[in-house]
Amino acid sequence: MITLKNVILRRSAKVLLDGATVTLNPGEKVGLVGRNGAGKSTLFALLNGTLHEDGGDFSIPKQWRMAQVAQNMPETEESATDFVVGGDTRLTELREQLAAIEAAYAENPDDADIGMELAHAYTDLADAGEHDAVPRAQALILGLGFKTHELDAPVNSFSGGWRMRLQLARALMCPSDLLLLDEPTNHLDLDALVWLEAWLQKYPGTMIVISHDREFLDAVTDVTLHIANAQLTRYGGNYSKFEDMRALQMEQQQQAFAKQQEKIAHLQKFIDRFKAKASKAKQAQSRVKALERMERVAPLLAEADFSFEFKEPGNIPNPMLSISNASFGYVVEDAEPKTILRGVNRSVLAGQRIGILGANGQGKSTLVKTIAREMGALAGQVTEGKGLNIGYFAQQELDVLHPGSNPLEHMVRLARELGGNAREPSGEQALRGYLGSFNFSGDMVKQPVGTMSGGEKARLVLAMMVWQRPNLLLLDEPTNHLDLATREALAVALNEFEGTLMLVSHDRALLRSVCDEFWLVGRGVVGDFEGDLDDYQRYLLDESKRLREEAKVAVREAEAAAAPAAAATPAPQQRKQDAQDRQQRSDQAKPIKREIAQIDERLAKAATERAELEARLAQPLPAGEIAEAGKRLKALNDEIGRLEERWLALSDQLEALAA
Ligand SMILES: Nc1ncnc2c1ncn2[C@@H]1O[C@H](COP(=O)(O)OP(=O)(O)OP(=O)(O)O)[C@@H](O)[C@H]1O
Ligand SMILES: [Mg+2]
Missing domain, CATH: 1.10.287.40 (Serine-tRNA synthetase, tRNA binding domain)
Incomplete structure (x- = not known):
């Protein structure tokens, strides 16, 4: 049992918990939710012992083994499999013990105690599951979307996002009584996400997971812990239940209710607009559903009191962009370029809202990066409309931030870089005001970015992008780190955005609410995807079934080829x-x-x-x-x-x- 009694927790001058009291029982699956910067990650630091309470009582069973995802980017030549096996801390410990005892024994072969220890070390290691550690690790790695041939590849050979997936696999590998997951879905695609949901549903211990993904939370949690106003409140139920209960509470507050009505009216306008506009009935329907959903959570938005909008883009070229006979992929040093997508013939028209779907590693990011000019096309043509102004937001873009500088310095730098092209006022006072509209208060504009929470950083990158008044938004997993209110604000802003939108996201709610049409990236090509997201989830299932079938047929054919050919036999014989x-x-x-x-x-x-x-x-x-x-x-x-x-x-x- 984990108990907090009147706990006070501070970070610098900020009081993140002020007399918080809560109890969590063994075996509970808890979703820890709250606004960006509310103190969720800080609470994890208390639970794992890196931080101590500044007041009150906190207790956690001493004998509990804890597993959590390391936040650093691993740098090692170790193979992916060995790296993940290393996550089983008990196994690693026992292996080290055995090595030490073996060394001691080599020096002192006549010492009875050492001999005894050695014998125990061997049996302990066997008990800890030494024999099937490798297949267990590999099942996790494959489940998270890696390919079989990558199992032995060195960790360093993977890109950042994939290395973080290995960190996740490493945490899951560790036998534990308490599993702490801080936004585990941030680096995952939709199909890896679905796999993780299934894995966590079978996890027997106590789990606390921080996430801003409502569908994920609903799938894996049964208790919700809400952190707000330096208090912790426990709700029995998954995220949707929590939302309902909380919405009810909020409705009872007259003022909040009035605000909510305003928002609903606002949303209704959109529902009407889209009902009239969307040509494909099915998609329009799922979109309306999504907006109805937003309507239900409107009370939360009211509380959040945060919204922003994209400024009307100046001129919008049409077509924005056209791609003809193009191949996309990577240039490899001293080797043939690696083509990921070929025969790409597409154009992007003004006002299109395209969701880009596709399983792991099929080339979604390659497509987006090529359009964003981060990489060149290997063949063919990408022609940009005159005046095209791309706003590119990618997860890795958080790297564009300088940890030592504060938000204001970032904006000043951006304004300077854009020079005369800046269409927004760029004096310091104006920039402060602008940051304020993105919820960076007076103090926060001066807080070094390095000490900000994940969501705060993502919000800053978003603010910097909006400020540039793009007419084509290219968003690659934009909601990572963002809390739900900010996501809703983003969804609303994207709905109002007059330019063109291309979106890669594992956030099903966002895809549903802002995209009218989908492209599918798969099997080396880019095509239209006819259908909605539910069709897409079915497609993913079918696709993985198809791959399994193909593998089976290949095995059967190989076996048949190896067996002596059975000639057709006449009936009498x-x-x-x-x-x-x-x-x-x-x-x-x-x-x-x-x-x-x-x-x-x-x-x-x-x-x-x-x-x-x-x-x-x-x-x-x-x-x-x-x-x-x-x-x-x-x-x-x-x-x-x-x-x-x-x-x-x-x-x-x-x-x-x-x-
Ligand atoms: N070293 C520090 N100095 C000053 N402020 C800090 C420091 N570390 C964290 N903070 C602030 O404490 C608050 C809580 O941070 P924390 O990382 O716990 O938030 P969070 O709830 O996990 O948010 P997110 O959803 O964005 O991850 C944030 O406003 C952050 O800016
Ligand atoms: Mg956090």
Whole structure:
């Protein structure tokens, strides 16, 4: 049980918790929610012991093993698999212990105590799951979207987002009683996200997850902990339930209610506009649903009191952009370029709102980056309309921020860079006012970016983008780190935006509410996706089923090719042939059965010897003997493992023969 009683928690001058009281029970799946900068990550720092309460009582069971995702970017030549196996801290610890004891034993082979320790170290390691650590790690890595050939690739060879996925796999690898996840979905695509949901639903321990993704929270949590106004409030239920309960509370407050009505009226305008406008009935429908959803959470927005808008872009070229006969991909040093997408023929017209869909690694970001001029096309033409002004927002863009500078300095720098092209007032006072409209208060415009929360940084990047008055928005996972209110504000702003929009996002709610049409990036090409998001989720399922089927067919074909060709047999000879086949099968089965019998015998003997050894090790023995026995035990365990594997392979063969 985790308990906080009247806890006070500070960060510099900010009081993040002021007399917070809450209890979390073992096994609960808790969603920790609240505005950007409310103190969620700071609360994690309290839970994992990096920070101490400034007042009140905080307690957490001492014996609980805790797993969490490291926030740093891993830099290592280790293979992806080894890196993730290393996340099993118990295994790593035991391996290190064993190495130390082995070293001590090599120096002092006659020390009884060391010998005993050695024997224990071997058995402990086996108990900790040493034998299947690698397949367990690889299942996690593949589940998070890596390809089989990447399992042994060095961690350093992956891009930032993928390395963070490995950090996530490493945390999941760690056996734990308490799992702390701080925005685990930020680096995931929709399909990896769906896999993670399924994994977490089976996690047996206590889990606390910080997330701003309502659908994810609904899927994996049953308790919601809300942090606001330096207080913690516990709600029994997932995020939607929490929203409902909270909405009810808010409705009871007259003032908030009035504000909410305003917002609803505002949203209704959009529903009407889109009902009239959207040509494809199905998409219009899902869009209306999304807006209805926003209507329901309007009370939260009212509380948030934050909104922004994109300024009307000056001139909008039409087409904005056209791509003909193009190939996109990467230039590789000293090798052929790696083509990811080919035969791309597309144009983007003024006012289009395109959601870009596609599974992991299919080239969504390649497409977006090429349009954003971050990389060149390998072949063909990308023609830009005159006056095209791209506002590009990518997750990695948080790197464009300078940790030592504050928001105001960032804006001043941006204004200077744009020079005469800036269309907004760029004096310091104006910039302060502008930042204020993005919820950067007087103090915060001077806070170094390095100490800001993830969402605060993302909001700053967004502010910098809006300030440039783009007419084509190219957004690659823009909602990462943003809290729900800011997401809603972004959704509203995007709905009002008069320019053109291309959006990659795993945020289903956002895709639903702002996109009219979808492109699908997959199997090396870019095409239209006919349908809505629900169709897309079905498509993802079908696609993974198709890949599995393909793999199966390939295996079957390979087997058929390896087997002697069975000629069509004339009917009269059929019976004879059948009898011959049976005979042949039984001939083939004989040596297999014989080997199985031998293995059974050997396994029985090994098991007896193991039991004897274990019994002997429980007695006081001379040092040398203990160590010998320990070594023998390890050798036996290894042998048993090998025999069992062989046994399984043989029985598979037998089964195949019988079929
Ligand atoms: N070292 C620091 N000095 C000053 N302020 C800090 C420091 N560290 C954090 N803060 C402030 O404390 C507040 C809480 O930060 P925290 O990272 O816990 O927020 P969060 O709830 O996790 O937000 P997000 O949803 O954006 O991740 C933020 O306003 C942040 O700017
Ligand atoms: Mg945080």
